[in-house]
Amino acid sequence: MSIKLSERVRTLKPYVFSSLDEKKADLAARGIQVIDLGIGDPDIPTCNTVIKSLKRECMNPKTHRYPSYQGRLDFREAVADYYSARFGVHIDPVTQVMSLIGSKEGLFHAPLAFVDPGDYALVPDPCYPIYETAVKFAGGLVHTMPLLEEKGYLPDLDAIPEDVCRRAAIMFLNYPNNPTAAIAPPEFLDKAIEFCKKHEILMIYDNAYSEIYSGNRRNAPVSPLSRPGGMDVCLEMGSLSKPFSMTGWRVGYALGNAEAVRGLLQVKKNVDSGVFEAIQLSAIRALQDCQDEMRHNNDIYTGRKEEFARIISEAGWNIPVSDSTFYLWTRVPEGDDDVAWCEKLIAQANVVCAPGSGFGEFGKGYLRFAMTVPLELVQKAAEKIVVMLNR
Ligand SMILES: Cc1ncc(COP(=O)(O)O)c(C=O)c1O
Structure with a gap:
């Protein structure tokens, strides 16, 4: 028997990250470490x-x-x-x-x-x-x-x-x-x-x-x-x-x-x-x-955001750092194809981020980086992006 999906399910847009998952899986299968700044899921443990x-x-x-x-x-x-x-x-x-x-x-x-x-x-x-x-x-x-x-x-x-x-x-x-x-x-x-x-x-x-x-x-x-x-x-x-x-x-x-x-x-x-x-x-x-832990975690996110933006600015890409959330939201460095930039970042820098257009048509031309990995990985990701941009 074939199962008929409801129209509401059939017409669902693909979820932001699903198209990037395949590329991530492909690199992982080839033993390449991917730094995932895609999903905003805190890496810091619960207190x-x-x-x-x-x-x-x-x-x-x-x-x-x-x-x-x-x-x-x-x-x-x-x-x-x-x-x-x-x-x-x-x-x-x-x-x-x-x-x-x-x-x-x-x-x-x-x-x-x-x-x-x-x-x-x-x-x-x-x-x-x-x-x-x-x-x-x-x-x-x-x-x-x-x-x-x-x-x-x-x-x-x-x-x-x-x-x-x-x-x-x-x-x-x-x-x-x-x-x-x-x-x-x-x-x-x-x-x-x-x-x-x-x-x-x-x-x-x-x-x-x-x-x-x-x-x-x-x-x-x-x-x-x-x-x-x-x-x-x-x-x-x-x-x-x-x-x-x-x-x-x-x-x-x-x-x-x-x-x-x-x-x-x-x-x-x-x-x-x-x-x-x-x-x-x-x-x-x-x-x-857990108020003290929460404030401490916020300081960690702030440090990561600033460090990521500082390193990337070495390649002439200025990423604004907001006072809130653990996200960095920025225009792509060139052109307006955020999906192509995401794919390029994965393939050439092995860094995953979220394409702005996954959040709606007015997100086109933007990328979102989630600072939810430890500082060493944030630094490594930024350095790899700098190498990619300077190539
Ligand atoms: C803007 C926004 N609202 C709500 C949520 C849902 O969070 P939760 O269901 O974990 O409370 C998220 C999760 O990423 C979010 O980004």
């Missing part, structure tokens, strides 16, 4: 406090049962306390927070909760590719909001046609931004909140990188929930993946407007059964006890 907590908590059979859909109250309280300390906002842990199996889960399910077939979702481009897939799976229409370098990678909200605004149910925003590493100034968030309020659009704010930034607390990224009116229009997704090096643990949260939390929870109740309780309990330890 010990959290690992010890998981060992302890998973010995308790009470954690072995189905978890609650919304998440343990103490986990939700820990998230609310974290937001209060970090962003100065009051969040009710009973009605305004829910756990997620990683923020990707919430981002994917949000359109199912809030978008009807034929509704528009406002989606930035370039962006984390899940937003577009999620909207299409829900039967929604994507209205692309270009993120242009000359506009600080912020969407031009005034350019969105009035009829699209009328039919838009949600707007995705993500700052600190993947892939551009841009940060949104508070004034932009205020404008976006006003815009959403005026057009009755739910803002789905992806804050997965809120804690990955250089320097001190004064230039820390903000949450729209802390801006006037933010709590009314916004459902924010947060994650322990990047700040606490917990990508494999699958734990995150959604928080903000209580009605929106309830809506997303209704989808979740029909799809999965929550986050393993031993992981939730260990995530509390991360939120409460």
Whole structure:
């Protein structure tokens, strides 16, 4: 019997990294070491406090049962306390927070909760590719909001046609931004909140990188929930993946407007059964006890970004270093074919990076390097690229 795939699966765009995987595998088969700066997956281990907590908590059979859909109250309280300390906002842990199996889960399910077939979702481009897939799976229409370098990678909200605004149910925003590493100034968030309020659009704010930034607390990224009116229009997704090096643990949260939390929870109740309780309990330890490790890790990422950009500049390629995320986002050194440059970097320097066009058409001509390998490898990758460029 031949299996018929649904149209939504048949028409899926290939995932950013899948086309590079073959080339990587080919080099590996020939015994050539490839330095992978493609995927943004922290190499630094999860902090010990959290690992010890998981060992302890998973010995308790009470954690072995189905978890609650919304998440343990103490986990939700820990998230609310974290937001209060970090962003100065009051969040009710009973009605305004829910756990997620990683923020990707919430981002994917949000359109199912809030978008009807034929509704528009406002989606930035370039962006984390899940937003577009999620909207299409829900039967929604994507209205692309270009993120242009000359506009600080912020969407031009005034350019969105009035009829699209009328039919838009949600707007995705993500700052600190993947892939551009841009940060949104508070004034932009205020404008976006006003815009959403005026057009009755739910803002789905992806804050997965809120804690990955250089320097001190004064230039820390903000949450729209802390801006006037933010709590009314916004459902924010947060994650322990990047700040606490917990990508494999699958734990995150959604928080903000209580009605929106309830809506997303209704989808979740029909799809999965929550986050393993031993992981939730260990995530509390991360939120409460791992701030020093998190700051230390940020210093490591900053050092790697600066070193990579410094070495590459020796070949005359100036890569901007943003204060946030562990990504470097840069125009290709020549021309605008990012995929060809990726292939050239793999073949000639044995370095993998992500082609900008994998994040949307406005990513064309850009490359993203993830600083998620140790400094020695970052240096080696940069040196090999310099040799390649000077050839
Ligand atoms: C912008 C952005 N949002 C969300 C996620 C999902 O993170 P997680 O599901 O691990 O919380 C990622 C992962 O790379 C991301 O880059």
